[in-house]
Amino acid sequence: KAGVTQTPRYLIKTRGQQVTLSCSPISGHRSVSWYQQTPGQGLQFLFEYFSETQKNKGNFPGRFSGRQFSNSRSEMNVSTLELGDSALYLCASSSNPPGQGFTGELFFGEGSRLTVL
Amino acid sequence: AQSVAQPEDQVNVAEGNPLTVKCTYSVSGNPYLFWYVQYPNRGLQFLLKYITGDNLVKGSYGFEAEFNKSQTSFHLKKPSALVSDSALYFCAVRDMGGSYIPTFGRGTSLIVHP
Numbered sequence: 414k415a416g417v418t419q420t421p422r423y424l425i426k427t428r429g430q431q432v433t434l435s436c437s438p439i440s441g442h443r444s445v446s447w448y449q450q451t452p453g454q455g456l457q458f459l460f461e462y463f464s465e466t467q468k469n470k471g472n473f474p475g476r477f478s479g480r481q482f483s484n485s486r487s488e489m490n491v492s493t494l495e496l497g498d499s500a501l502y503l504c505a506s507s508s509n510p511p512g513q514g515f516t517g518e519l520f521f522g523e524g525s526r527l528t529v530l
Numbered sequence: 531a532q533s534v535a536q537p538e539d540q541v542n543v544a545e546g547n548p549l550t551v552k553c554t555y556s557v558s559g560n561p562y563l564f565w566y567v568q569y570p571n572r573g574l575q576f577l578l579k580y581i582t583g584d585n586l587v588k589g590s591y592g593f594e595a596e597f598n599k600s601q602t603s604f605h606l607k608k609p610s611a612l613v614s615d616s617a618l619y620f621c622a623v624r625d626m627g628g629s630y631i632p633t634f635g636r637g638t639s640l641i642v643h644p
Contacts, residue, residue, distance in 0.1 A: 446632075448634075455636040456637075517579060517624055520576065521566075521574040523571075523573045524572075524573050
């Protein structure tokens with residue numbers, strides 16, 4: 414069974430630009446969540462989607478947005494990039510959302526490393 | 531608000547010795563507790579979890595963790611460390627009485643010396 418796939422793995426952008434990151438979950442998984450990992454802040458929750466609906470959202474500005482498609486693939490977008498957005502962005506999938514056979518463990522992709530210059 | 535503390539940024543242990551990576555948590559409801567491992571330039575991998583039942587849970591690669599409700603701790607342990615265990619370890623909690631959003635600790639770098 415293929416794991417969680419994130420593209421691109423590495424990208425470099427300049428301040429003010431926008432970026433779109435993609436995530437394909439494990440086949441059969443319908444819940445996708447996104448995290449920002451930085452050395453200073455650790456792992457911070459961005460948002461979680463299930464069946465194309467955003468279920469939870471972390472404490473990030475509106476420049477950070479996401480969506481999920483009918484095939485469970487997800488994208489996140491960051492607009493008007495700032496230097497502080499440089500980070501490893503991790504996507505994780507799980508089989509069920511809370512309350513529906515929820516088991517809790519997450520399966521992570523290898524991440525998209527964004528550098529903002 | 532829920533929180534996770536990993537009090538040690540780095541743990542050093544000699545190969546063959548037992549290892550412990552510490553984690554304490556705070557939640558208002560019942561906790562789901564997890565350990566993940568991250569190797570350089572990789573995503574996180576699930577190691578083990580505690581949801582309910584036996585306080586000692588066993589996971590991948592010979593790791594285990596003990597849930598202690600009174601001390602609100604969930605320390606990761608392994609009886610005999612391997613050099614290949616060297617990695618970054620994250621403890622995480624989900625409050626099953628709250629929003630279910632996972633909170634991660636800041637991570638502990640485990641270095642196993644040959």
